[in-house]
Structure formats: structure tokens, C-alpha cells
Amino acid sequence: MTEQIIRMEVMRYRPEQDEAPWLQSFDVPYSDDMSVLQGLNYIKDELDESLSFRWSCRMAICGSCGMMVDGVPKLACKTFLRDYPGTVRVEALHHFPIERDLVVVLDDFMEKLERIQPYIIPRQEQALSEGEYLQTPTQLERYAQFSSCINCLLCYAACPQYGLDSSFLGPGAIALLHRYNMDSRDGASEQRMELVAAEEGVFHCTAVGYCSEVCPKHVDPANAVNLNKTRAAGDYFLRFAKPKGRCQ
Ligand code: FES
DSSP: OOOEEEEEEEEEOOTTTOSSOEEEEEEEEEOTTOBHHHHHHHIIIIIOTTOOOOOSOSSSSSOTTEEEETTEEEEGGGSBGGGSOSEEEEEOOTTSOEEETTEEOOHHHHHHHHHTOOSOOOSSOOOGGGOOOOOOHHHHHTTGGGGGOOOOOHHHHHOHHHHHOTTSOOHHHHHHHHHHHTOTTOOOHHHHHHHHHSTTSGGGOOOOOHHHHHOTTOOOHHHHHHHHHHHHHHHHHHHHHSOOOOOO
């Protein structure tokens, strides 16, 4: 494999000394099988140990290496330097406050994640002696795609609506919410639908669809948002169709 040189322009921001983020250039030797993450690791190991960025698995599973690569939200471990001949620009994920260099503050998403209750809340608790909560392959199919989310937040960096108003629940949290609402073992869908139909819920979405384009796991959060728009609208109209109770 031949070794070439790429110029990596990397966003730097150290709050104790920088007034605003800026770009620092590094010349990095690379081979065709090197990812952007490996390029950043080369910089940290060989050129500037003060560079900060998140990563863990190196195989598109943990979701921690999300960043902007030439202006597009990408997983750095799944993006190859060979696809950026000459120069590549690496910046912190858009729409999040920057903690340091390429590390963003995730508090807003963590709070949203907590709100959607991303776990199964059984309709009726089953005693251990009754065994597992069984599910058919067809029931699994209803949510399987949405369960592939790795919380990498590329969809939030791609979402113009979240960029304008961070109160929006956002594509990732809605996809996860949908994953649990579609699970036959779960019984908390009515509680979660209150979040879906709320002011900061699905109707905040302006249907750009870029969230699904950048999703590295093909979760299709835009579809989850659309399905929930339909369900929330249906729930609203069904309220009028329900027989009214008689007052005594
Ligand atoms: S390092 Fe885990 S997704 Fe990239």
C-alpha cells in the first residue's frame, strides 16, 4: 500500500485560551485503508497530544466519534481519508455547544433520552417463574430497524430545525421513542405519545429528511417522525369519535 500525505484541517477550541473555534492544519501520512479517526489518532500520537476528540469502538458501534467531515455529519471511524484527496476539514458536530476541540456537550440529548423512557415498561409485570416476554418474528420486525440507533447524533447535526430550536425533541430521540412504542412487550406508548404530540414533538419537524440521509445505521429517523405525525393526528381526531361518558 502506498503512503500519501493529506492535509487535515482540524477544528480547535480550548475554552481557557480561545475566544472562538479555529482551524489548525496538520500534514498526515496515510494509506488507503486509514479512517479519519486514524488520522486524528496519528495527530494526537505524533504531532499534537493536546487534541481532544471522542472515540471508542473504531467499528461504527459505539456512536462516539460523530463529527463534521468536510461539512457533512459522519462517523470518523467509518469515513476514509482516501475519499478526500488533498485536504479534509474536520469539525465538531454542528448544533451542539463545544466542550473542547471536537468534543461536544451532550447534556441536551441525554435529558431528552431520559424523557422518552428508552426501555420496556411492561403492560403487566410477569413473575420470573412465567419465563420470558415472548415475541413473534413479525412483532420484532415492527421495531427492529429503529433499534439499530447508536446515539451518534449525526441526525441532530443534520437537522436544520434542531439547529434553529433545540427544544425540538429531534430525530434520534423520536426514532428511539418509536422503537419502544412499537415493541409488543411495552405498555407505555400512551405516555410517550404525549411527548410526540407536544409543542416540541414531531410537528416541529419540517420534513427535510437529511437526518435519514446521514444516519450511518440506516435507522431512517425521518420515517419514525412521519409515522408518529400520522399516529398523533389520528389520536387527536379519535378523541372526538369516542363515545362520551354520561354525567350523573
Ligand atoms: S469509534 Fe465507535 S462509532 Fe466510531
